[in-house]
Amino acid sequence: xxxxxxxxxxxxxxxxxxxxxxxxxxxxxxxxxxxxxxxxxxxxxxxxxxxxxxxxxxxxxxxxxxxxxxxxxxxxxxxxxxxxxxxxxxxxxxxxxxxxxxxxxxxxxxxxxxxxxxxxxxxxxxxxxxxxxxxxxxxxxxxxxxxxxxxxxxxxxxxxxxxxxxxxxxxxxxxxxxxxxxxxxxxxxxxxxxxxxxxxxxxxxxxxxxxxxxxxxxxxxxxxxxxxxxxxxxxxxxxxxxxxxxxxxxx
Numbered sequence: 001x002x003x004x005x006x007x008x009x010x011x012x013x014x015x016x017x018x019x020x021x022x023x024x025x026x027x028x029x030x031x032x033x034x035x036x037x038x039x040x041x042x043x044x045x046x047x048x049x050x051x052x053x054x055x056x057x058x059x060x061x062x063x064x065x066x067x068x069x070x071x072x073x074x075x076x077x078x079x080x081x082x083x084x085x086x087x088x089x090x091x092x093x094x095x096x097x098x099x100x101x102x103x104x105x106x107x108x109x110x111x112x113x114x115x116x117x118x119x120x121x122x123x124x125x126x127x128x129x130x131x132x133x134x135x136x137x138x139x140x141x142x143x144x145x146x147x148x149x150x151x152x153x154x155x156x157x158x159x160x161x162x163x164x165x166x167x168x169x170x171x172x173x174x175x176x177x178x179x180x181x182x183x184x185x186x187x188x189x190x191x192x193x194x195x196x197x198x199x200x201x202x203x204x205x206x207x208x209x210x211x212x213x214x215x216x217x218x219x220x221x222x223x224x225x226x227x228x229x230x231x232x233x234x235x236x237x238x239x240x241x242x243x244x245x246x247x248x249x250x251x
Contacts, residue, residue, distance in 0.1 A: 002232070004233070006232075007231055007232045007233040008035055008227065008228075008231045008232075008233060009035060009036055009231075009232075010032055010035040010036045010037035010088075010230070010231070011035075011036035011037075012036070013036070013037045013038070013087040013088060013230075014037060014038045014039075014040070014079075014083040014084075014085060014086050014087050014088065015029075015032050015037045015038070015039055015040070015086070015087065015088035015089070015090065015230070016039075016040040016041075016042060016076075016079050016086050016088070016089050016090070016123070016127065017029050017032070017039060017040070017041055017042070017090040017092055018042045018043070018066055018090065018091055018092050018093035018119065018120075018123060019042075019043055019066075019092040019093030019094065020039070020041030020042060020043050020048065020051065020052075020061075020090075020092065021041060021043035021045045021047050021048040021051045021061070022043075022045070022047070022051065022192070022193070023190075023192035023193070023194065023195075023219060024092055024142070024187075024190055024192060024219045024222050024223070025041070025043070025090070025092040025093070026041075026051055026219075027219035027220050027222065027223040028090055028092060028222070028223040028226050028227075029041055029051070029052075029055060029059075030055065030220075030223065031220070031223040031224060031226070031227045032088070032090075032226075032227060032230070033055045033056065033059065035227060035231075037087075037088065038058055038059060038060075038083055039052060039055055039059040039060070040052075040059070040060040040061075040062065040075075040078075040079040040082070040083065040086070041059070041060070041061045041062070042062045042064050042066065042075050042079075042093075043061070043062075043063065043064075043093070044063065044064065044065050044066070045063070046063055048061040048062065048063050049061035049062075049063070060078075060079065060082050060083075062075045062078055062079070066093050066115060066119035066122070066123075067111070067114040067115055067118070067119065069122060072119065072122045072123060072126065073122075073126060076123065076126040076127055080127075080130070085130065085134060086127050086130070086131070087131070087134075087136060087137060087138065088137070088138045088139075088140075088230045089123055089124065089127050089128075089131075089137070089138070089139045089140070090139075090140050090142075090226060090230075091119065091120035091123055091124070091139070091140070091141045091142060091164075092142045093115060093116075093119055094115060094116050094142060094160075095111065095112055095115045095116060096112075096154070096157045097111065097112050097156060097157070098153040098154060098157070099153055099155075099156075100152075100153055101155045104155055104156060108156055109155075109156045112156035112157060112159075112160050113156065113159070113160050113163075115160075116157070116160035116161065116163075116164070117160045117163040117164060117167070120141050120164060120167060121167060124139060124167070124171055124182075128171065128175055128180065131175070131178070131179075131180045132175055132178035132179075132180055133178075134179075135178060135179040136179045136180070137175070137178075137179065137180035137181070138180070138181055138229065138230040139168075139171060139180065139181070139182040139183070140182075140183055140184070140185060140226050140229050140230060141164045141167065141168050141182070141183070141184045141185075142164070142184070142185055142187070142222075143161045143164040143165055143168070143184040143185065143186040143241060144157070144158075144161040144186050144187060145186050145187065145188050145243065145245045145248055145249050146158045146161050147161035147162045147164065147165050147186055147241075148186060148243070148249045149248075149249050161186070164184055165184055165241055168182050168183060168184040168239060168241065169239050172238045172239030173239065176238045176239070181229075181234070181235070181237065181238040181239075182238065182239065183229045183234075183237055183238065183239065183240050183241070183242065184240070184241040184242070185222060185225050185226060185229070185241070185242045185243075185244060186241055186242070186243045186244065186245065186249075187217050187222050187244045187245060188211060188216060188217055188244070188245035188246055188248050189204075189207065189208075189216040189217065190216060190217045190218070190219055190221075190222060191216050191217065191218055191219070192219055195216070199216065204216075210248060210251075211245070211246040211247065211248045212246055212247035212248070212250070213246035213247060214246075215246065216246075217244055217245070217246065221244060222244060225242055225244050229242065
């Protein structure tokens with residue numbers, strides 16, 4: 001029987017995390033680095049290089065707009081040049097532009113789909129083939145409870161995250177035979193610094209009361225779920241959606 005310490009070790013693994021400069025993305029990066037992985041953080045914030053440096057030596061931060069296909073390609077090329085390979089891809093970058101369906105602008109729709117769905121497709125298309133060639137890879141896409149249940153004002157967000165579930169299944173189906181697994185994680189509200197501001201006051205209290213566990217998720221709880229999915233302990237988990245929502249969607 002393989003010890004847990006070996007199953008969860010990411011020594012000699014390299015990982016690219018989009019939206020990695022803060023919030024859930026940085027929490028994921030911290031956990032993966034803790035397990036021995038080398039990290040490449042991609043984020044539109046200039047602070048991404050500082051965030052990578054805080055993880056320790058030999059980590060990389062790349063400032064890039066994930067809606068720009070050329071910028072995404074350059075980021076992937078830079079990561080591959082620095083590390084030689086990318087074993088793990090975490091498609092975490094996301095945006096939530098909330099508005100009633102009849103008030104949602106075309107710009108808000110296009111921006112949401114571009115960041116939440118098109119970017120994961122671009123990164124997967126660029127990095128997946130080299131994973132398949134190497135015979136090993138782990139892709140984790142951040143979806144949402146909004147992909148499973150109707151949430152008021154979340155039309156574009158829900159459409160993008162529902163698309164993530166479809167993307168996940170097809171990649172899992174096509175690349176699984178090459179040793180590359182693809183899974184999704186669907187969190188409830190996560191108490192990042194931004195999340196705390198958005199869901200403060202009566203609105204947050206009302207939503208929180210609907211969660212059976214009586215609280216929202218913490219960034220590290222999502223990071224730990226990701227760590228499981230990219231580890232050897234989850235080698236047989238492929239094409240699944242791990243729901244981390246305190247039971248919100250079971251009702």
